[in-house]
Amino acid sequence: MKGFKKIFVAFDGSNDSVEALKKAEYMSKLSDARLTVGYVHEPSLDTTVTPGLTKDSDPNLYQSHTYVGPIPPPNIGSQINAAEPNLQDNTPDNIISEASHRLSHLVNVEYEVLYGKPANEILDFTKEKDVDLVVMGNRGISGIKKLVMGSVSKKVVDEAECPVLVVK
Numbered sequence: 102m103k104g105f106k107k108i109f110v111a112f113d114g115s116n117d118s119v120e121a122l123k124k125a126e127y128m129s130k131l132s133d134a135r136l137t138v139g140y141v142h143e144p145s146l147d148t149t150v151t152p153g154l155t156k157d158s159d160p161n162l163y164q165s166h167t168y169v170g171p172i173p174p175p176n177i178g179s180q181i182n183a184a185e186p187n188l189q190d191n192t193p194d195n196i197i198s199e200a201s202h203r204l205s206h207l208v209n210v211e212y213e214v215l216y217g218k219p220a221n222e223i224l225d226f227t228k229e230k231d232v233d234l235v236v237m238g239n240r241g242i243s244g245i246k247k248l249v250m251g252s253v254s255k256k257v258v259d260e261a262e263c264p265v266l267v268v269k
Contacts, residue, residue, distance in 0.1 A: 104132060104233070105128065105129075105132040105134040105233040105234045106132070106134050106135065106233050107134060107135050107137065107230060107231060107232045107233050107234075108125055108128060108129050108132070108134045108135070108136050108137070108232070108233065108234045108235075108236060109137045109139055109223070109226065109227050109230070109232045109234070109235050109236070110122055110124075110125035110136065110137070110138050110139070110235075110236040110237065111139055111140075111141070111219070111223055111235070111236070111237040111238070111253075111257075112138050112139065112140055112196065112200045113140060113141070113196060114191070114196050114199055114200075115238060115240065116238075117238025117239055117240055117268065117269070118237070118238040119203070119238075120238055120268045120269075121236050121237050121238040121266075121268040122138065122200060122203055122204070122236075124236055124266065124268050125138075125236040126204060126207060128234065128236065128266075129207070129209065129210075130207075133209075134209070134233070134234075135209050135210075135211070136204070136207060136209060136210045136211075137210070137211050137212070137213055137230070137232070138197070138200045138201075138204065138210060138211070138212050138213070139212075139213045139214075139215055139222075139223065139226060140193055140196045140197055140200070140212075140213070140214050140215070141214075141215045141216070141217065141218075141219040141222045141223065142193045142214060142215070142216050143216075143217065143218060143219060193214040197212045197214060200212065213226065219253045220253045220256035220257050220260075223235065223237070223253070223257050223261075224256075224257060224260055224261060227261060227262075227263060228262055232263055233263055233264075234263060234264050234265075234266065235257060235261055235263060235264070235265045235266070236265075236266045236268065237253070237254050237257060237265070237266075237267055237268070238254075238267070238268050238269075239252075239254045239267045239268065239269050240254075254267045
């Protein structure tokens, strides 16, 4: 199969994006296309920060890169659930490293970390780099959550200037 020269796959480490990565790898091999694996880092929408409030201004506050608030009470005697994701693992470097590990046998691949709103960044990047095909997973959000948050894959499908393959 010839025709695709530049394939972009959106990867965030989720199960759907892993499936999209597999499909993109397969399609890039068929087309002998350049594969770009992209991760879009977006600051958490769940974080509420009071302007000017820092750990230095109030020693009773706990501050991390995603949370400023009262110091959480210690969980004496509780163990960390191994099934819970480690937030440290969701850094752009770790996500890209995971993708790189999964595609270590591919020679014609590059990795990009983009910053901002996922749909907008994917659309801008693929237009700027003249991408022939976008491959992405579908998280399957529905109902109220989809209404409020929208769908990254839907926006990319609607607005991309090239074909988009959404993998379920």
